Amino acid sequence: MRQPLVAGNWKMNGTRESAQLLIKGIINGMAGVTRAEVVVCPPFVYLELVGAALQGTQIPLGAQNVSKEEMGAFTGEIAAPMLKDVGCQYVIVGHSERRTLYGEGDQLVAEKYARARKEGLTPILCVGELLEEREAGTTEEVVARQLDAVIDLAGVASLAESVVAYEPVWAIGTGRTATPQQAQDVHAFIRQRIAAQSKEAAEQVRILYGGSVNAKNAAELLRMPDIDGGLIGGASLKAADFLTICQAAN
16 A cells, blocks of 8 residues: 655745744644655755754654755756765655746656656656646646656656656636646546556555645545545645644544
């Protein structure tokens, strides 16, 4: 059985003080979370601070982005070995904000995914459609294209040891959420597409839902058979709300 996973993406939020308070609140509330794996992904500048707080806990540290390059003259970029060096185990790649705001295409996302894997990080690969793509009925076509770029470069077997996050772009930070059945339908499609090439990878890969998940709707979403957890944005900035979602995943 797949272990549920809840990842908190803090995005570009926080100060040293608020990051310390938030991670302390999460750690102190973890007693009731016995089954789900919980990951936190703070901004780059707070990775070491949060990582130090996580020492001796069962909570892995994750980053929000990674360069496709190993090292070198790439001003402003962060290399996978650097993330490993400060204690990261996970890294988000292809988040919709990176794709839509910063023009990261499928090939670049696949290269970042492959780099993370090569350096021993577990990628959380984000896929999902825009509102106009949902309305045009091309959700599956878009998600398949994004997924296939990674499979073509890194191989389908790599997904068994990675995480996929389905994020309908129209539901991120908008307060709109896919219905549990809408989310389940796309999760099932993703698993079926992987299964067409590797049943083992399809059975093992954890597929998370991301898109305005909150303390009120988490339980209903996480009951769906192909939803293995959540990639949580705004609700991960409040320890009580984040812990409620973690308990729902439990």
